[in-house]
Amino acid sequence: MKLFVRNTILLPAIALSSCGHGHKEGEQVELPAIQVETQTVERKEVPVFEEVVGTVRPKKEAQVAAKVTGRVLTMDAVPGMKVKKGDVLARLDVRELEAALERAEAALAQAERDVTRFAKLRESNAVSEADFEQAEARRQMAAASVRETKIMVENAVVEAPFDGTVTRKFLEPGNLASPERAIFSMEDSSLLQLEIGVAESLAGEIELGDSFHVEISDTGFDGTVSEISPSADVGSRTFSVKLDLPNEEALRAGQFGRAFLPRGMRDAIAIPETAIISRGQMDYVFVAEDNTAKLRIVRTGSSGDGSTEILAGLEPGEEVILSPPSVLQDGQPLTGASEAENYPR
Missing domain, CATH: 2.40.30.170 (Efflux pump adaptor protein, beta barrel domain)
Incomplete structure (x- = not known):
């Protein structure tokens, strides 16, 4: 990379092309030399993607459904609502389940009385051991039925399985919900x-x-x-x-x-993105040639890691100008040359 040192004061580009101010009409205004940094164009291996x-x-994401069958009583969430794990999304009509729970609890109470009675009769050898064991088994089955029904009542409340957002609802109050029919979707x-x-x-x-x-x-x-x-x-x-x-x-x-x-990897020409000037649909670069800035049209390819591939318009060995000043013009002279240090290639 080379550094061209500016020896004259920069003038705005618009002033350089104007008439008057001591210049005769039709007289060509001489552009001042300008300082720029350049980098030598090289072929190198670039990654292919x-x-x-x-x-x-x-x-x-999940489709949220009730674990039991029942009519939807209330919908406590709507699409777009953010919810936490355990928040109530919907409630089902549990009147039938509550009635079933009452029957199960009554059956359990009766079974416990039977076990107590059979235990006393067993002590007097009025009933056999087998009769007592059957009464105990009926008590255990009644207790299991109560636990099962309680779980079904609890499952009539549909809760969010994780923190997230409700994205869709599929049922309305009054619709029949079941484990096979999703009520909401979440993500x-x-x-x-x-x-x-x-x-x-x-x-x-x-x-x-x-x-x-x-x-x-x-x-x-x-x-x-x-x-x-x-x-x-x-x-x-x-x-x-x-x-x-x-x-x-x-x-x-x-x-x-x-x-x-x-x-x-493949062999290609790539230059820093800072060297490229985009105007509309066209891409340009300035090339330092015989101590003069030359505007060049280029065809660019893929970009990455601060570099852009040049498919056409540049050849290895040419000096491309990095971060060209906004006042730089085609044909403007460059003066002095020295190696610039510590610029990544």
């Missing part, structure tokens, strides 16, 4: 993944724990492979791979994302 598209999905949006479909040629090179660059809504992240499907999808012939994403406020389930999977 395969871009794979996917969708952001919650790592934890934990604090834990998101990018799910991508990877071709067979790439899937074999991916391992759990690998980290890849991911772009979502023009923002870059690092995604870590947490799941790899052992079999390919029959329709797409791709393997599902899930990458854990950082907990970022900008990320939302359902967003479109891209993952960049490495495919090795």
Whole structure:
């Protein structure tokens, strides 16, 4: 890299092209020499990436259903509501279950009286040991029936299985709920993944724990492979791979994302991004040639790590100007040359 030292005072570009101020009409205004930094264009190995598209999905999601069958009495949550684990989402009509619980408790009370009575009769040998054991078994079965019915009554209250957000509701009050019919769907949006479909040629090179660059809504992240499907999808012939994403406020389930999977290295020309000037749909660079700045149209390729690949417009050995000043013009002279130090290539 070279440093061109400016010997004259910089003038605004607009003043350089104006008439008057001591110049005759049609007289060409001489541009002052300007100081710039340059870097020699070189061919080097650059990484090749395969871009794979996917969708952001919650790592934890669930269809929430009642554990018992019954009519929905109240809906205590709506889509979009954030809930904590154990919060009540819905309640079922439990009148029939409560009646069943009363019957079970009555049966248990009777069974306990029978056991007490048979125990006294056994002491006087009025009943056999087998009769007493049957009474005790009836008591135990009645107690189990009470416990079971109590659990069913408790399960008529539908609770959130984890901290998260209610995303959809499928039933309304009055509808019949059952373990086979979901009432709500939930997701934990604090834990998101990018799910991508990877071709067979790439899937074999991916391992759990690998980290890849991911772009979502023009923002870059690092995604870590947490799941790899052992079999390919029959329709797409791709393997599902899930990458854990950082907990970022900008990320939302359902967003479109891209993952960049490495495919090795190749020989290419790459220059610092700071050397490139974008105007509309065109990209330009300034080249230092014979102590003069020359504006050059270039065709750019992929970018990464502060560098951009140049597909056309530059050759190895040329000197490209880094961070060209806004006043720099095509044909402007550069003066002096010395090696600039400590600039990354």
